[in-house]
Amino acid sequence: MNVEIEDLHVGYAGRDVVAGVRLLAASGEIAGLIGPNGSGKSTVLRTVYRHLRPAAGRVLLAGTDLRSLTAAQTARQVAALPQERGSDFELTVHEVVAMGRTPYKRAFAGEDRSDRETVAAALAAVGLAGQGARRFAALSGGERQRALLARAFAQDPEVLVLDEPTNHLDVRHQVELLTLLRAQRRTTLISLHDLNAAASLCDRLHVLHAGRLVASGTPREVLTPRLLAEVFGVRAAVTDHPLTGDVLIAFDHREAPSTAEG
Known part of the structure; x- marks a missing residue:
């Protein structure tokens, strides 16, 4: 599924923090957003998972304007790992990851065998197999990060939107995460501070600076x-x-x- 962003403008307090951004993540492609702090990376990603509504411009999923979809329809297609992540869940790891199945469930419907298998597979993919009974709040920062990524995988989306997913991860788990994302080959929009990780992982890079897109292309073309x-x-x-x-x-x-x- 292609993700296209057309002439995006997002403002806070009367000023544009993102102005005229156009970018593409082609189907099955990992597209990275890089740039200094405050360049607009997170703001762009928030419009894709509908945390923010742009003042102008469009986000298209396979050519369909995101605003024409219901929240449930969007949730079946786009899963996000934002930077602002809860840490006080009084839930088990399994229960947190199982939240990813919500877009496919009717109200008050319980968990079925397929849900349990999907959650187990997502936990195994991020190195947390057998950890479902632990309290989420008791996890380390890196373990929470991996559990929330498992929740995104359990959502079984066409598109992943990941905002600094390697934060709090040690080197080994960073490498494992990047390897996993390559193997998944889902359409992915990801912001990264580590430019060498971005160069290794991404098929395409978009460089933001002061809210504007200043370069796009392969890592070798851009960096x-x-x-x-x-x-x-x-x-x-x-x-x-x-x-x-x-x-x-x-x-x-x-x-x-x-x-x-x-």
């Missing part, structure tokens, strides 16, 4: 020394990863950035 200096304010060399051949960014931690390099 140039000039862009890294101009947008992120860092001096860096771009080379090939010795193990994977992906783009690898080597940051200079000693000198100020220069925008003169191409």
Whole structure:
């Protein structure tokens, strides 16, 4: 399922925080949103999972305007892992993950065998097999992150919207998460601060700066020394990863950035 964002404008307190953004996540593609803090990444993603209503522009799912769908119809197609995540659920891990089945249930309907199997598979996918009986509030930050990702998987969506999903994860679980997302091959919109992770994971990158889209393309097309200096304010060399051949960014931690390099 394609996700297209057309001329998106979102404002707070009378000013645009996102202005004229156009971007695409093609069917089965992982599209990354990168940019400095405050560049508008989370705001764009919130419009896709309907937490925000844009002042202008459209979000299209397979060519259908998101605003023409009911909340239930959207929930069957789009699952989100936002940055603002609850941590005080007085629920078990299984119960939290089972919330992902809600769009498919009638009011007050109980959990059936298919739901239980889906929840178990989602927990196993994120490395929490056998942990369903634990209290969600007792989990570590990284475990909560993985449980909430399992909830998104249990929703069985066409589209995943993930806002900084590697936050709170140690290196091993970051690598496992990125490997899992590649294997899923669902249409995915994801924001990441780790540019090397974005280069490795994403088929396409969209760069936001001050609420505007400033570059789009493959990681190799987008992640140039000039862009890294101009947008992120860092001096860096771009080379090939010795193990994977992906783009690898080597940051200079000693000198100020220069925008003169191409």
